[in-house]
Amino acid sequence: MxxxxxxxxxxxxxxxxxxxxxxxxxxxxxxxxxxxxxxxxxxxxxxxxxxxxxxxxxxxxxxxxxxxxxxxxxxxxxxxxAGLSLELHRQELDTQLAAAADLGRRLGLSADALADRLRGLAQALEDQAHPHEPAGSEEES
Amino acid sequence: MNEPLIQLAGVCKAYRFFSLTDVHLRLEAGQVMGLVGPNGAGKTTMIRLLMGMVRQDRGEVRVLGHPIPEGQALAKQDIGFASEEMRLYGQATLGWHMRLVRDMRASWDEGYAAHLLCHFNLHPDQRVRELSHGERVKAMLLLALAPRPRLLLLDEPTTGLDPVARHELLVELMDVVRDDRRAILFSSHHTQDVEQISDVITFLDRGRIVESRDKESFVDRWRRVFLDLPAGTAVPALPGAVSVTTTGRAAVVTTREYSPAVEEMCARARVTVRDVQRLTLEEIFVATVTSQREEQQR
The missing domain is CATH 1.10.10.10 (Winged helix-like DNA-binding domain superfamily/Winged helix DNA-binding domain)
Incomplete structure (x- = not known):
């Protein structure tokens, strides 16, 4: 092998x-x-x-x-x-988020502004998956 | 089966200008032991003792369960030995030597010998005196490996080999320990090879064993700690510090007993730890020998 x-x-x-x-x-x-x-x-x-x-x-x-x-x-x-791959994926997620946070900091974005952008992107994905549902109440920045 | 393949207890051997002192050593089946040390540390003497080529003044040498030098003939039935000291007949060809060893060793593996010829890029019709230094080393290694002995004793096996040949040799050596009944002891100045394939590292300096322990914990405990010293603060005394270099407010401490406690100690002394780095075996080798020599001069 x-x-x-x-x-x-x-x-x-x-x-x-x-x-x-x-x-x-x-x-x-x-x-x-x-x-x-x-x-x-x-x-x-x-x-x-x-x-x-x-x-x-x-x-x-x-x-x-x-x-x-x-x-x-x-x-x-x-x-x-069962949780194994989930855990590995969570680790991977943390790695990528850390990289995004770093980039955001270098661009001068505050933590809140960064969180808002992420929320917006997540919401866009949600809307794509369920187009019939009304958009969430979260405001986009 | 559980008996170590090599066992040295309280072994001493004195020469006029050099003596090997109180050597205790074990090599278990399935292990690779790398023997490192500066020139004249006693590596070759130790291998010669194991082969029964010299007799110890004191202490016990057992190889493959046989007392040495008395039982050397039996032990050698299952040892593969390669060393600069080994002489091949210059007039004869490599093929002639291969037939000679095959006739003496029932375990000779013809197919494996052919495989080694090919991978070491050697030809059986070559006369020994026409071989380059590196080719002679490879020829000796082939003769040592082909009978598939339980124990390989190799003195500087990678010296003089080109990078490709060295790679091929490491492949063959790691292939040997697929079988957990076999073991390898080799000496080398090529610390990267030793660090890569050894399970146990034995560090020899001026005839004494400085350390003999498993490679992971051997290498793991060493660290180089980079410190920023506030004005007027001395470098804190850290456990196992082998060397301390201070330049202005920056200090570098090399320690052989690193643990997270080191960073806590620095914090208590209000010293900032800027970086902590691992050391390669080569750096450990140099740091150990240098610090011991400095100690002796004091």
Missing amino acids: HSGLLISHADARPMYLQIIEQIQQRIAVGDWPPGHELPSIRALAAETRVSVITVKRAYLELERAGVIVTRQGRGSFVAER
């Missing part, structure tokens, strides 16, 4: 974090659905040419975060937890 994970030495982040992030990304985009079997620690170590102990650390932290489950003697699997 080829995971396609790639460890970069030009990346300042430690190798175990790179492994964690790439696995989380695989799961978040749905390449690795719940129940999907991960490569064994030794197989992934051989494939990425990263020490067994580093891959083990990445798996342990993913396990602790509830992202994967390890069944003794059977291997590691993407957690079945």
